[in-house]
Amino acid sequence: MEAPRIQINSGESETDSDKEVDIGVLEPEGATKGENPQKQLRKNRYPRHEEEPFWSYAILRRIVTKEFVLEVLKATQQSSQQSRHQDIQLLAQIVTGSGGLHTSYVKIFAILTLLRKESCIGDFIDGKVCDDDIPLMECTTDKECKSMLSRRQTPDCALDCFSNWHIDEREGFVRWQPLLDIVYLGLDQARNIQHLKLRPGITFPWVRYDEVESGGYGRVYRAAAPSDCHEFNDVLRAIKFKNSFAVKELRKPEEKRMKKDEAHFWREVNMLKRFSGILHDHLVTLLMTWCIDNKHYFLFPWAPCDLEKYWKKKRNWSLDLQTGCIERETMCWISKQILGITEALHRIHNPTHLKLAEPKFGRHGDLKPENILWYPSTKDRKGILVIADFGLGSFNSVKSRSNIPGEGIPTTPNYRPPECDMEGGKINRLFDIWTFGCLLLELTCWALGGEKHREAFEKKRTTPYITGVQTDIFFEVQKLEDFTDYVIKRKREVTKWIRDLHNHSACTQYFHDLLDLIEDRMLLVLTPTQNRIDCSDVLKKIEVMHSQVLQGSSPYSQISCPQKRKLKADVAFRTKLNKTALGEINRDQGRNLGVHRGEVRQSKDPNQLSALGP
Structure with a gap:
């Protein structure tokens, strides 16, 4: 097969994964002098790895023109055609569906040409066997195994247009069909996902x-x-x-x-x-x-990478030597992506665009770096971050609420919130706020110190879970000194790391505000007097922060101002664990539990957790 001519487009890219060719449109070559039509068709196909090349319908339409059909029919000298098909001009018009005709025989004629049976086109036109009938199927009444063909709608009715063909010719027609009858990828007629x-x-x-x-x-x-x-x-x-x-x-x-x-x-x-x-x-x-x-x-x-892989790539910016903080273009991009993801999550949580009679609320249920995709963008040369994978998502009204217990979440995901181990805990929008807080905290680590700093944070917070397995989740279950109760709290390692980020040499007021939002409003254990922030309020805060970033050479995001913060008190919350968590603790008699010796407060009880909205 001759090499096809495919247009290749390339351009500047943000990641190595994006430095790939764009598969454009095959431009058909015209026939050279003396070239047979079979060769002209064969050389204008799209290649497939380890499979036969195929023709798109658009390519066939550009090859099998009225002029092409006329030339082929002239060459075959259609002496056997019935009188009404003597006019090859009319045949060419019927084949190509021109002149206001609603049916065409382009695929049929291409297959006949490949089989060197172009002279049979009149039989197909007489039988009204057109492109819409492709693919034809083996007739169900073909008892003698002669490979007789029929329409899919009438599988027991053999088509007369094949009656004088040899078996191998009919089988050849069947073999060519799949290479011309290609699924067209698109929306439905109403421009909706089909x-x-x-x-x-x-x-x-x-x-x-x-x-x-x-x-x-x-x-x-x-x-x-x-x-x-x-x-x-x-x-x-x-x-x-x-x-x-x-x-x-x-x-x-x-x-x-x-x-x-x-x-x-x-x-x-x-x-x-x-x-x-x-x-x-x-x-x-x-x-x-x-x-x-x-x-x-x-x-x-296709996304070249997810956020987890994007973080692992070599950072393509450096600190501004004069200010000691992230250079302006990248800082604007980071702030813009945080705002964009927050807006997207807010749309999920509060889908007012759906205009439903009964208000409903969505949740994602699985926010994590692997479910944030990076795409090259038409609007930003550094690309765009996109929320993906709604496999654990849900859509509920206030009355229906989520009835998925938190304990149903596997114990390994590192962003799982504390209520996954608490009796009465459910997956709801507050679940997303915790996971979003985890994501923002890791993104801040990466922004200030690169992937090594993020990996160091992951290593620092990796401690034994109640199962005995080392995990990097952001909270932990402990027991009190008198062994009378269990408590749950944000890991001390997380609190210390947040304090240290405030003191990072590249930390600006923007990141101070972001870290305060994460620590004080998002990564919280739920108590009778303390809920996590609503996504609407997260969005309001992020919008204000982003507007300050965009203010020219604003010191808000362009002047580093590290702060030595006092470590916050080590507070844990007395809670009733669910059966899954208790089972894990009892399995090894609590040997993996640490002992909490600081301040103790009360978490939400099972009834309060169950009563939380969607």
Whole structure:
């Protein structure tokens, strides 16, 4: 096969992952003198790794023109055509669907050309077997195994247009079909996200398709499609889209889990539809979904990396030598991304855009660096951070509330809040505030000291959990000196690290304010008199902070002013643990519990925790 000509676009990138080609549109070559039509078709295909190349419908339309059909039909000297098909001008018009015709035979004619049976086009036109009928299927009444073909709608009715063909010719038609009948990726007619039920073996327009991740949920593939095989360039506003996709394939459910997994799939789909990049730039955009043989798929724009991987990349800025703090462009970008993520989370928590009769509230349920994606951006050369993965998200009214107990969250996620171990604790919007606080604290570590500083913080707060496993969660369970009760508190290592960040040589007033917000309003154990801050109030605070960052050479974010803060009191909160936490403690008789010797206050009791809103 001759090398295809694919337009390549490249540009300046923020990360190494972004320095990749953009798969554009194949530009068909004109026929050279004496070149047969089969060669012209074959040399204008999109390549696929280890699979046969394919034609997009757009490519076929550009090749199989009225002029192309005329030349082919002239060369074949259609002496066998019926009288009404003697006019090859009319045939060419019918094949290409020109002149106001609503049907076309472009795919049919291309296959006939590849099989050197162009002269049979009249039989297909007589039988009205057009492009809309592709793919044809093997006739169910073909008892003699002659590979007779039929329409999908009438599988028991063999098509007359194949009656004089040899078996190998009919089989050749079947083999070519999938390479011309390609799934077109796009929205539905109302410009909404569509869900397709597709048959096994259907051909997608992937010129690359590589597995990049797998787990208990399924697999994630990186796929690339030519731009004439999808319509998403106009959908994605804030990110640079290079025709590269992430395909999330959910595992095929077992029979006993079918209904449960189906419900989970549609819950995530509905969350992604309600809260998408079309609504806000800092929310991930679901492009479409499909199902093949009870296996479900999501399609997203491909992100070069998540925030966890972005942090690990070499920092592409330095401190301003005159001020000792982060140079202005990067400081504005960091503040802008924090504001954007806060706005996006606020949209989830308070979805007034949905205009529902009964007010409802969303939550994400799994904020963490792996679920914040970095994309190259059309609006910022440093890119954009986007909230993704709504697999644990929910949408509730005040009456319905979340009924998912906190103890249902696995013990390993390092951002899990204290109520996951408390009797009556539920996953609600306050859950998101804790996890967002953890995220902002790690981001601050990275901004001031780079990835090494963030990793040092992770190592510092890694202590034995009640299971005996070393974990880097931000809170801990301890027992009182008299062993009468259990208490829960933010880890002392976290409090000390926040104090030290205030004294970091690059710390500005912006970061002092951010650290105070995190420590005093977000990373809190819930008590009768103390709730975490609402996302609306977080947004108000972040908006004020960002406006000060944008004020020219404002000392607010451009002059370092480290502060020696006094370490805050070591306060723990007496609590009733849930059955899961108690079971872990009893398993090894509490040997992994530390002893709290400081001030003790009361946390919310189980009834108060259960009564919290959605």
